[in-house]
Amino acid sequence: MITADGLGKAAAMRRHVIRTLTALGMGLALTAAVSTDRLPMVQAAPIAGLYDVVPRPVSVEPDTAHHHEFTAGAVISVQSGSSGALADAQYLAGFLRRSTGFPLPIRQVSSAATNGISLLLSGAPESVGRQGYRLTIGRAAVVIRARTAAGLFSGIQTLHQLLPAAADASTKQPGPWLVPAGVITDHPRYTYRGAMLDVARHFFSVATVKHYIDEISLYKINYLHLHLSDDQGWRIEIKGWPRLTSVGGATEVGGGSGGFYTQTQYRGIVAYARSRNITVVPEIDMPGHVNAALHSYGKLTCSCVAPPAYTKIGSPNTSLCVSKSVVYDFINDVVGQLAGMTPGRYLHIGGDEVVGVSADKYKTFVAKVQTIVTNHHKTMIGWDQVAAAKLSSGSVAQDWDTTHTNSRLADVSHHGVKLIMSPANHVYLDQKYTKQTKLGLSWAGYVEVDDAYGWNPATYLHDGNHSAVIGVEAPLWSETITTLHDIQYLAFPRLPAAAELGWSPRSTHDWTRFAHRLGLQAPRWTVMGIRFYRSPLVPWRS
Numbered sequence: 204m205i206t207a208d209g210l211g212k213a214a215a216m217r218r219h220v221i222r223t224l225t226a227l228g229m230g231l232a233l234t235a236a237v238s239t240d241r242l243p244m245v246q247a248a249p250i251a252g253l254y255d256v257v258p259r260p261v262s263v264e265p266d267t268a269h270h271h272e273f274t275a276g277a278v279i280s281v282q283s284g285s286s287g288a289l290a291d292a293q294y295l296a297g298f299l300r301r302s303t304g305f306p307l308p309i310r311q312v313s314s315a316a317t318n319g320i321s322l323l324l325s326g327a328p329e330s331v332g333r334q335g336y337r338l339t340i341g342r343a344a345v346v347i348r349a350r351t352a353a354g355l356f357s358g359i360q361t362l363h364q365l366l367p368a369a370a371d372a373s374t375k376q377p378g379p380w381l382v383p384a385g386v387i388t389d390h391p392r393y394t395y396r397g398a399m400l401d402v403a404r405h406f407f408s409v410a411t412v413k414h415y416i417d418e419i420s421l422y423k424i425n426y427l428h429l430h431l432s433d434d435q436g437w438r439i440e441i442k443g444w445p446r447l448t449s450v451g452g453a454t455e456v457g458g459g460s461g462g463f464y465t466q467t468q469y470r471g472i473v474a475y476a477r478s479r480n481i482t483v484v485p486e487i488d489m490p491g492h493v494n495a496a497l498h499s500y501g502k503l504t505c506s507c508v509a510p511p512a513y514t515k516i517g518s519p520n521t522s523l524c525v526s527k528s529v530v531y532d533f534i535n536d537v538v539g540q541l542a543g544m545t546p547g548r549y550l551h552i553g554g555d556e557v558v559g560v561s562a563d564k565y566k567t568f569v570a571k572v573q574t575i576v577t578n579h580h581k582t583m584i585g586w587d588q589v590a591a592a593k594l595s596s597g598s599v600a601q602d603w604d605t606t607h608t609n610s611r612l613a614d615v616s617h618h619g620v621k622l623i624m625s626p627a628n629h630v631y632l633d634q635k636y637t638k639q640t641k642l643g644l645s646w647a648g649y650v651e652v653d654d655a656y657g658w659n660p661a662t663y664l665h666d667g668n669h670s671a672v673i674g675v676e677a678p679l680w681s682e683t684i685t686t687l688h689d690i691q692y693l694a695f696p697r698l699p700a701a702a703e704l705g706w707s708p709r710s711t712h713d714w715t716r717f718a719h720r721l722g723l724q725a726p727r728w729t730v731m732g733i734r735f736y737r738s739p740l741v742p743w744r745s
């Protein structure tokens with residue numbers, strides 16, 4: 204089958220490589236695949252096709268006559284004088300050393316080496332912009348060129364996916380370490396490609412969050428939005444407000460003991476995410492979804508009486524007393540401390556599903572909080588309800604609406620407000636796949652992986668300003684999940700679908716081809732220990 208994705212070319216290349224390797228006596232168990240026109244159906248195929256990447260790159264030019272093999276003598280040459288590029292090199296060396304057992308020394312250089320892997324901040328075409336890259340794979344050398352360290356990291360993640368799945372093993376594997384030759388020139392459609400993790404309904408440890416960071420970074424997600432507080436739990440240490448964590452952090456859905464991040468742990472997550480080219484966006488939901496804080500400090504309510512802890516799914520519909528000055532002192536402390544620990548530009552203030560606060564008071568509240576966020580030199584994001592307030596140009600509203608007709612949101616998008624697209628019926632990762640799915644909610648319907656893939660972020664919001672859309676985010680709410688495996692099951696394969704919508708040009712979107720490339724991810728997920736949902740819609744490579 205020849206498609207624009209080059210499946211025909213990829214298959215031809217594989218047949219060529221298989222013949223070559225067989226002639227070289229490399230003894231690979233691939234003979235069953237040689238005679239067919241289909242991609243080899245063996246486990247852990249030793250060489251990928253240059254198109255076998257998620258998200259689909261902008262431009263792919265396979266060199267079907269060659270391939271590259273990493274060997275024990277390979278060196279990683281990295282642009283001298285750039286700490287970001289050096290960190291990228293360390294990431295690449297980190298996983299490759301583990302699985303190949305090769306020493307892979309890192310050498311600082313100013314031009315491409317004639318062998319091994321070079322990571323350079325020169326010579327990339329202007330078209331790749333600040334986040335893109337050019338990856339050139341030749342017989343002797345692999346070269347990634349970009350204009351920023353972020354671009355180099357994206358190129359590394361493309362190379363990562365072109366390596367055999369065994370490259371992700373945590374112990375030394377036999378190889379061979381083959382990648383297909385050719386040139387990929389690539390850049391994202393949107394600057395913001397996010398994943399959200401709700402650590403409030405159930406708490407997740409630092410180690411679990413780091414796992415998730417590793418997994419999402421493989422798909423060029425560059426923002427991790429952490430939902431740090433809600434009715435059922437408060438998860439971040441705030442100096443001067445100790446009961447937020449000692450009381451508000453000690454609950455969760457179902458009555459478990461919860462947990463929280465110290466400021467040192469939060470900084471650790473931020474730094475780890477940064478090493479994977481991911482910026483953390485902290486969210487403190489307000490003035491509703493705040494029962495854990497009210498339970499900790501009764502003075503934040505209008506009655507001064509702390510409500511009981513709330514550990515069910517849903518909301519007790521309590522809210523901050525928006526007319527009290529102590530509430531703004533509280534918000535200023537929280538926002539100020541979070542801003543101080545967060546190098547990224549965004550800070551999310553929630554703003555969704557507020558009950559018991561009049562429309563006028565809500566608008567005034569959001570405007571005041573926007574000022575507090577701006578005073579701490581951050582850009583405010585809020586769930587789409589914040590569009591009711593007077594938002595500054597550049598503030599961001601996150602569309603989680605299941606309809607296309609949110610006229611208030613459409614209107615503000617024409618007046619400088621930016622949009623992040625997270626329609627719940629497409630990219631809420633907490634929704635069940637099907638009626639049979641055990642984990643998840645279903646208020647937005649069932650969301651199979653083709654639903655996650657089958658929409659256009661630019662045109663979803665009718666009458667909206669398409670150029671106001673800065674990207675796509677896939678939120679994972681945690682009412683029904685408690686473990687890393689639960690996270691993985693709901694995120695994979697839908698997270699890569701959302702990632703492709705955020706990265707790849709609209710012209711490349713095609714469900715059949717995407718499903719094929721998605722299916723090829725399975726061996727890697729298995730090696731990485733990712734327990735994913737085997738959607739019957741995807742031709743999984745075993």
Ligand code: NGO
Nearest residue numbers: 555556586603631633644680
């Ligand atoms: C809604 C609600 C959250 C729930 C989530 C569950 C938003 C923005 N507010 O999304 O509190 O956890 O649905 O799917």
